[in-house]
Amino acid sequence: MPIVTRMTSEERRAVIIKAAVRLFAERGFRGTTTRALAEAVGVTEPVLYEHFRSKRDLYRAIIESKLREGIAKGTVLLAPYAQAKDDRGLFTRMGEYILESYSGDPEYARLLLFVALEDPGLGALFYERQREGRELLAGYIGERIKEGAFRRVEPRLAARAFLAIISHHAMLGLLYQDNFVPGSRKEIVEGMVDIFLRGISNQGGAGQQD
Numbered sequence: 001m002p003i004v005t006r007m008t009s010e011e012r013r014a015v016i017i018k019a020a021v022r023l024f025a026e027r028g029f030r031g032t033t034t035r036a037l038a039e040a041v042g043v044t045e046p047v048l049y050e051h052f053r054s055k056r057d058l059y060r061a062i063i064e065s066k067l068r069e070g071i072a073k074g075t076v077l078l079a080p081y082a083q084a085k086d087d088r089g090l091f092t093r094m095g096e097y098i099l100e101s102y103s104g105d106p107e108y109a110r111l112l113l114f115v116a117l118e119d120p121g122l123g124a125l126f127y128e129r130q131r132e133g134r135e136l137l138a139g140y141i142g143e144r145i146k147e148g149a150f151r152r153v154e155p156r157l158a159a160r161a162f163l164a165i166i167s168h169h170a171m172l173g174l175l176y177q178d179n180f181v182p183g184s185r186k187e188i189v190e191g192m193v194d195i196f197l198r199g200i201s202n203q204g205g206a207g208q209q210d
Contacts, residue, residue, distance in 0.1 A: 009051070012041075012043075012051060013051050013052075013061070015041055016037070016041050016048065016051055016052065016058070017058070017061055017062050017065060019037060019040040019041050020032070020037055020058050020059075020062060021062060021107050021108055021111055022040070022107055023036060023037060023040060024059070024062075024111040024114060024115070025106075025107035025108070025110040025111045025114065028114040028115075028118055029055065029059065029111075029114055029115045029118050029119060029122070030118050030119075032055070034048055034049075034055065037055075037058070056122060059115065059122060059125070060125060062108075062111070063125055063126050063129055064129070066108060067126075067129045067130065070101065070133075071132060071133060073097075074094075074097060074133065077093055077097055078090055078093060078094060078097075081093060082140055085144070085147075085149070087144065087149065087150075087197060088193060088197060090140070091162065091193045091196065091197065092189055092190060092193045094137075094162075094166075095162075095166045095189040095192060095193055096185065096186065096189050098163075098166045098167060098170060099166065099169070099170050099173075099185055099189065101170075102170035102171070102173065102174050103170075103173070103174075106174055109170075109171075109174050110174070112126055134156075134159055134160075134163070137159040137162070137163070138155040138156045138158070138159040139155070141153075141155040141158045141159055141200075142155035145202075148202055149201070149202060149203065150200045150201060150202050151200060151201070151202040153200055158200055161196065161199075162196050165192050165195075165196060166189070166192060169181065169188065169192070
């Protein structure tokens with residue numbers, strides 16, 4: 001007789017979150033009912049409410065889970081470049097990572113767009129939770145300005161400019177399968193990084209490793 005293994009509470013939450021990402025991406029936040037969520041997971045609505053009191057709580061859990069995972073992975077990837085003050089390497093790897101995040105998890109990206117349009121207050125949660133990453137990038141740029149590697153610009157404006165270049169390209173690919181810019185992902189990122197570093201570099205050899 002087969003042994004039936006019950007899910008732990010954390011395992012059940014993970015399954016619910018995964019199903020919610022898919023449904024929110026397909027139907028939007030408002031268009032996804034708790035009944036549909038429960039059916040997708042194979043539980044009743046009361047069981048769903050045992051884990052999440054509302055759809056808003058579920059959305060918050062998705063954001064927290066995804067951002068924790070993303071920041072942890074990004075920190076591991078980028079720390080060696082930051083420590084070596086390898087500007088070109090850091091911005092290139094960051095650009096690749098952002099594009100990989102969009103193409104590797106398009107459902108999550110669509111979910112964010114849906115919610116931002118349907119409920120700006122709830123959509124802002126994602127933006128605020130991303131602040132740590134933006135601050136870290138602006139902090140790195142600020143340090144490199146002090147060291148003379150970059151010219152004197154507003155660090156947060158520079159960080160915004162770089163993230164906008166990469167994210168805009170990623171968004172167009174997600175929404176329209178855009179192919180306006182020729183080349184591989186690596187070539188495109190390297191080209192964008194080159195343009196960016198030449199704009200803020202305080203040296204002739206823009207963004208070279210010290």
